[in-house]
Amino acid sequence: MTCLPATSTPKKLGLVIDLDVCVGCHACVVSCKEWNTGGYGAALSDQDPYGADVSGTFLNRVHSFEVVPEGGEIVAERGQARLVHFPKSCLHCEDAPCVTVCPTGASYKRADDGIVLVDEDMCIGCGLCAWACAYGAREMDLAAGVMKKCTLCVDRIYNETLDEIDRVPSCVRTCPTNARHFGDFADPNSNVSIMVAERGGYDLMPEQGTRPVNKYLPPRPRTALGSAPTLPQEDTSDATGFFGWVDKMLDRI
Amino acid sequence: MYPALSIIFFTSASGLGYGLAAVLGLGLLDPQALATKLAHVLALCLIGGGLLSSTLHLHNPQRAWRALSQWRSSWLSREGVMAIATFVPLTINAAATVFYGKHLLLVGLLGTLGAAVTVYCTAMIYASLKSVQAWHTRLTPICYLLFAAAGGSLAGALVAASGNAHSVVLMVMALVFLVPAWAAKWQWRKNLREAVPLSTPESATGLGGLGKVRLFESPHFNDNYLTREMGFRVARKHADKLFVIAIIAGGVVPAFLVLVALAAGHAIWAPIALGLALLFHALGVLTERWLFFAEARHAVMNYYSR
Numbered sequence: 001m002t003c004l005p006a007t008s009t010p011k012k013l014g015l016v017i018d019l020d021v022c023v024g025c026h027a028c029v030v031s032c033k034e035w036n037t038g039g040y041g042a043a044l045s046d047q048d049p050y051g052a053d054v055s056g057t058f059l060n061r062v063h064s065f066e067v068v069p070e071g072g073e074i075v076a077e078r079g080q081a082r083l084v085h086f087p088k089s090c091l092h093c094e095d096a097p098c099v100t101v102c103p104t105g106a107s108y109k110r111a112d113d114g115i116v117l118v119d120e121d122m123c124i125g126c127g128l129c130a131w132a133c134a135y136g137a138r139e140m141d142l143a144a145g146v147m148k149k150c151t152l153c154v155d156r157i158y159n160e161t162l163d164e165i166d167r168v169p170s171c172v173r174t175c176p177t178n179a180r181h182f183g184d185f186a187d188p189n190s191n192v193s194i195m196v197a198e199r200g201g202y203d204l205m206p207e208q209g210t211r212p213v214n215k216y217l218p219p220r221p222r223t224a225l226g227s228a229p230t231l232p233q234e235d236t237s238d239a240t241g242f243f244g245w246v247d248k249m250l251d252r253i
Numbered sequence: 254m255y256p257a258l259s260i261i262f263f264t265s266a267s268g269l270g271y272g273l274a275a276v277l278g279l280g281l282l283d284p285q286a287l288a289t290k291l292a293h294v295l296a297l298c299l300i301g302g303g304l305l306s307s308t309l310h311l312h313n314p315q316r317a318w319r320a321l322s323q324w325r326s327s328w329l330s331r332e333g334v335m336a337i338a339t340f341v342p343l344t345i346n347a348a349a350t351v352f353y354g355k356h357l358l359l360v361g362l363l364g365t366l367g368a369a370v371t372v373y374c375t376a377m378i379y380a381s382l383k384s385v386q387a388w389h390t391r392l393t394p395i396c397y398l399l400f401a402a403a404g405g406s407l408a409g410a411l412v413a414a415s416g417n418a419h420s421v422v423l424m425v426m427a428l429v430f431l432v433p434a435w436a437a438k439w440q441w442r443k444n445l446r447e448a449v450p451l452s453t454p455e456s457a458t459g460l461g462g463l464g465k466v467r468l469f470e471s472p473h474f475n476d477n478y479l480t481r482e483m484g485f486r487v488a489r490k491h492a493d494k495l496f497v498i499a500i501i502a503g504g505v506v507p508a509f510l511v512l513v514a515l516a517a518g519h520a521i522w523a524p525i526a527l528g529l530a531l532l533f534h535a536l537g538v539l540t541e542r543w544l545f546f547a548e549a550r551h552a553v554m555n556y557y558s559r
Contacts, residue, residue, distance in 0.1 A: 002326045003326045055475050055477050055478075056477075058472070058473075063472055063556055064470040065458055065466050066469040067466050068467070069463065070465070083469060086458055103321075103333065106319075124311045124314065124320060125311050126320070127482065128327075128329055128378070130482065131384065133553070134553060139478040139479065144312075146312065202459045204459060205457050208451070216459055
């Protein structure tokens with residue numbers, strides 16, 4: 001049923017993405033595609049994979065933005081310019097418009113943990129849910145003709161055949177800089193809730209009224225190079241023997 | 254937004270079909286005339302053809318029946334349910350007219366009501382999407398309803414004139430609907446061009462506090478499903494010209510031709526003028542519908558600096 005759960009879900013599983021830490025390596029993009037092309041539902045197809053016009057279905061993409069400070073025309077001209085790498089996948093919104101527009105009941109938001117999923121056997125591939133999503137989190141798979149989206153690796157996080165350390169979404173497990181974190185936002189003491197509270201985690205496009213579960217942590221203020229402390233003079237007064245002699249000789253030169 | 258031909262044809266054809274069906278349901282036309290009988294069949298063909306065309310953009314059309322299930326939340330589902338429900342009075346009335354030369358007023362009025370509700374549902378599919386700011390307005394269903402009513406009145410007047418009846422009521426109705434239809438469309442497009450964007454690259458990334466945000470590197474070199482579906486750009490170059498063409502073809506010329514037909518009375522010029530008026534109106538609406546999709550900007554393009 002494509003009506004949203006009537007009450008707030010007891011668990012709100014989602015991701016925190018730390019924009020201060022992400023280096024834009026696209027490892028999460030690759031690992032997401034690798035896991036999800038063989039897991040839940042239809043494979044993530046590519047079109048013209050070895051040709052010039054290659055494109056394909058991805059559930060997670062990394063954009064890179066340049067942020068030009070006020071008054072600047074080009075990056076780094078004035079103030080502290082930033083290059084921010086920006087991973088983006090489904091935000092598992094509480095008021096998910098992609099779910100309510102679905103005419104077939106293929107899209108749904110799970111009442112127990114809030115994960116937004118597509119039942120691909122019911123999807124007619126009309127594409128309306130992708131239109132309804134302001135974040136571009138849904139992509140039509142052109143080979144299977146069904147809508148694909150981030151499942152929060154629902155086939156990993158509850159999978160007891162995996163080691164406990166692996167029971168997180170593939171993107172989180174693979175991130176080499178720990179820019180992605182998985183947890184329950186309904187629990188105020190969870191790792192993700194604490195991170196959001198401490199770092200000022202925020203919603204993307206709050207004006208769209210979708211109430212995303214996933215949160216983004218802003219880049220930390222940058223320290224200017226000039227204000228970095230200089231290294232203290234090293235104290236070598238306790239050097240003895242050969243190294244003491246070398247130290248004295250080099251000081252004289 | 255990508256202007257898919259199947260959807261443009263669907264909304265235009267079914268709009269005209271429902272408009273004609275709604276006018277036929279009012280019972281203003283002589284049910285014994287051959288032209289009226291043909292008009293009933295034509296309306297059903299336009300509606301059916303439009304609905305079939307709308308299934309062309311589905312990637313798994315064999316499951317299309319499932320789209321009738323979620324009427325509680327989805328306007329697309331409501332449209333499907335209403336379209337099928339409306340077929341019942343439309344088909345009964347068409348059969349009564351074609352085979353018995355009789356108009357069933359109550360069934361006809363039910364058909365008129367159903368046609369209006371179905372067109373409203375079609376428009377609400379688009380108007381309910383907050384992610385496409387230009388569509389997310391009450392003017393969207395108003396435009397769809399007025400265009401359907403104007404097209405239906407024009408077609409009805411043509412049917413009357415073809416049966417050698419001079420229907421002043423229908424011609425006046427056509428004028429009465431044409432003017433507000435294009436006035437509403439004018440305001441709709443003014444909003445599209447002048448409204449402050451609801452979402453910006455700054456709100457999309459949350460980085461507005463640091464400065465102005467623009468795309469440095471897109472996720473992939475080539476276009477993807479999102480940029481193809483939501484990042485259509487061809488229209489903007491000629492959009493103003495196309496809009497003027499749409500207004501002239503869909504509004505000014507038909508209105509003038511209706512006046513000609515009014516003046517012509519029972520002369521042979523009346524059906525010719527009305528036939529041309531309908532043809533021009535259909536071309537104007539097709540152009541308008543193309544712009545409706547092509548000019549609308551989707552919020553996700555804030556991530557692609559388009």
